[in-house]
Amino acid sequence: xxLASPAxxxxxxxxxxxxxxxxxxxxxxxxxxxxDVGDHVPGDDGSTIFTGSLLGDTWDLAWTTRARSDASGSxxxxxxxxxxxxxxxxxxxxxxxxxDVPNPFGDTALFDLAASxxxxxxxxxxGASLGTTGDAPIIExxxxxxxIASLFEPAYALEALGPFGSAxxxxxxxxxxxxxxxxxxxxxxxxxxxxxxxxxxVLEVSPVPAPGAIALLLLAAASGRTRRRRAPAxxxxxx
Amino acid sequence: xxxxxLTRFALALSxxxxxxxxxxxxGLLDIxxxxxxxxxxxxxxxxxxxxxxxxxxxxxxDDFTVAANYLGEPSNGVLGGSLQVANASANDIEFVIxxxxxxxxxxxxxxxxxxxxxxxxxxxxxxxxSLAGEPIWAASVGGTLLxxxxxxxxxxxxxGLGTTAAxxxxxxxxxxxxxxxxxxxxxxxxxxxxxxxxGGALGFVPAPGAVALLGLAVITGHRRRRRTTGSxx
Numbered sequence: 001x002x003l004a005s006p007a008x009x010x011x012x013x014x015x016x017x018x019x020x021x022x023x024x025x026x027x028x029x030x031x032x033x034x035x036d037v038g039d040h041v042p043g044d045d046g047s048t049i050f051t052g053s054l055l056g057d058t059w060d061l062a063w064t065t066r067a068r069s070d071a072s073g074s075x076x077x078x079x080x081x082x083x084x085x086x087x088x089x090x091x092x093x094x095x096x097x098x099x100d101v102p103n104p105f106g107d108t109a110l111f112d113l114a115a116s117x118x119x120x121x122x123x124x125x126x127g128a129s130l131g132t133t134g135d136a137p138i139i140e141x142x143x144x145x146x147x148i149a150s151l152f153e154p155a156y157a158l159e160a161l162g163p164f165g166s167a168x169x170x171x172x173x174x175x176x177x178x179x180x181x182x183x184x185x186x187x188x189x190x191x192x193x194x195x196x197x198x199x200x201x202v203l204e205v206s207p208v209p210a211p212g213a214i215a216l217l218l219l220a221a222a223s224g225r226t227r228r229r230r231a232p233a234x235x236x237x238x239x
Numbered sequence: 240x241x242x243x244x245l246t247r248f249a250l251a252l253s254x255x256x257x258x259x260x261x262x263x264x265x266g267l268l269d270i271x272x273x274x275x276x277x278x279x280x281x282x283x284x285x286x287x288x289x290x291x292x293x294x295x296x297x298x299x300x301d302d303f304t305v306a307a308n309y310l311g312e313p314s315n316g317v318l319g320g321s322l323q324v325a326n327a328s329a330n331d332i333e334f335v336i337x338x339x340x341x342x343x344x345x346x347x348x349x350x351x352x353x354x355x356x357x358x359x360x361x362x363x364x365x366x367x368x369s370l371a372g373e374p375i376w377a378a379s380v381g382g383t384l385l386x387x388x389x390x391x392x393x394x395x396x397x398x399g400l401g402t403t404a405a406x407x408x409x410x411x412x413x414x415x416x417x418x419x420x421x422x423x424x425x426x427x428x429x430x431x432x433x434x435x436x437x438g439g440a441l442g443f444v445p446a447p448g449a450v451a452l453l454g455l456a457v458i459t460g461h462r463r464r465r466r467t468t469g470s471x472x
Contacts, residue, residue, distance in 0.1 A: 039299035044329040045432045051304040051325070053295045055285065060293055062308040064323040064434055077361050079436045081308050081321035085287050114397075116404035118357035122310060122319040124444045164319065164440040166355035168404040194288075196310070198321045198438035200361035200402045 013048050014067035015100040023092040024058040034065060034097075043068075047075065058086045059093065067099050073109075073206035074101050074183050081198045083122070084191045092133045094188040096142075104179045105207035113141040113149040114172035115201035117158060119191070124163035128195035131157040136188040139171075141203045143180035149173050149203075160195075176208065264313060266294040266340045273333035274302045282307070290314050294340065302328040303429075311340040311421075312442075316350075316380070318421050319440030326429045333370055337424040342380070347417035353410040354378055354441035356388045360395045361402040362433025368394040373426045376407075378441050381418010385441070386411055397433075410444070 013035075021029040034040070038052015047068035054061045064079040076099045084091045117138065121128035132138060138152035151171040160167040183205050191197055264284035271277040284292035290312040298305040304327065309320030318340050326332050356376040360367050369375050375389035388407040397403050421441070429435055 039297055041299045041304060041327050043327040049304050049325045049327050051297050051306045053308060062306050064304055064306050064325045079323045079434050083310055087288055112400050114401040116359040116402040118359055118404055118438050120438050120440050122440050124442055163353040163444050164355055164442050165408055166357045166406045166439055168357050168406045170402055170404050172401055196319055196438060198436045200359040200436055202361045202402055204400050
């Protein structure tokens with residue numbers, strides 16, 4: 001285990017912070033630097049990988065998060081596992097991981113956000129469900145605490161049926177943002193009692209090199225919409 | 240090296256058996272990789288619910304990280320949770336990772352079981368794939384194979400930056416001779432600079448007759464409570 005915090009070890013290591021909230025635990029929210037709580041190792045690609053876990057009276061949280069930030073852009077991904085240890089109550093959880101951007105780009109930035117979520121029924125009875133909490137989407141990509149991109153909008157629900165069953169879903173999107181000092185990944189959801197959610201998410205922020213790139217992005221978005229419109233039409237014609 | 244590894248695993252298994260005799264419950268996390276890493280780790284369980292024991296452990300090597308988090312019920316034959324693996328190196332790495340949970344005494348006999356596995360990959364042009372001739376997921380009780388999922392050839396990929404996920408579900412029955420362990424084993428290759436999480440659960444499912452009896456007991460309990468309330472009023 002490396003004990004040095006990135007802030008002490010040098011500017012090359014990314015500076016991360018995590019904010020964790022479990023609705024059934026009055027001792028939350030808690031805020032911590034994952035470098036101080038678990039282990040972290042440098043990756044060969046210039047990133048740093050943080051891994052660790054925390055246990056509360058009503059929850060268990062484990063993470064593996066990779067971060068890097070340089071002149072070419074900032075990258076933040078996360079692998080999370082959360083168990084609702086309450087055997088009787090739904091519980092709402094949220095985790096925000098924030099990464100400092102040491103060299104903010106001067107121009108507009110492109111946000112690439114993608115996520116996969118899985119919910120598992122840890123019992124032989126009933127099922128498991130994961131859903132949005134209030135008006136918050138399940139996944140948000142943020143810049144300076146403002147939401148730039150979001151996935152699994154309300155009211156979204158994912159249900160796993162049957163004994164020890166699981167269900168998965170994936171989504172992705174792109175957006176544009178102004179220059180920023182921090183980027184963040186926020187996940188918020190409600191989970192049924194005694195069940196497990198695992199998720200992976202990734203956010204890459206890179207400078208948009210020229211106005212032509214914005215046109216390309218709009219073209220890609222328009223093309224995507226056309227494809228989505230065509231898909232149902234094909235289904236309707238199917239035998 | 241193989242002999243040494245087997246010896247260490249056998250030693251750890253004997254420690255696991257010793258662990259089950261004491262108040263504390265120990266699981267075993269067995270990790271080997273194509274980078275030459277191998278280790279078998281005793282993971283102390285923490286009582287978190289009436290029947291539930293949490294097993295949690297992280298390993299940070301120069302080339303990868305592994306985080307195992309399992310919620311087990313040794314008295315009911317239930318094991319669920321996740322395995323997170325991140326490849327920190329510049330090369331693909333092959334992993335074989337097993338988690339063994341001790342079981343309380345189960346009478347030999349006919350058991351029904353069900354299981355699911357999820358795999359979610361994140362990264363840039365990432366790939367997680369099965370090893371030649373091996374399923375990614377295999378489970379056993381007392382040394383008897385229960386089932387396999389994500390069979391070879393299995394591959395999950397992202398094109399460019401992204402995430403992707405898959406899940407499978409399986410159930411079956413087993414005429415079981417008894418045993419004192421429940422094991423989930425993962426065998427896979429993970430691309431450089433990417434991360435994967437395997438989730439899911441495995442457990443015994445009471446036979447329909449037992450479920451009917453349980454339902455009857457619940458209904459009887461309800462009636463008794465109703466009668467008690469009525470007479471109190």
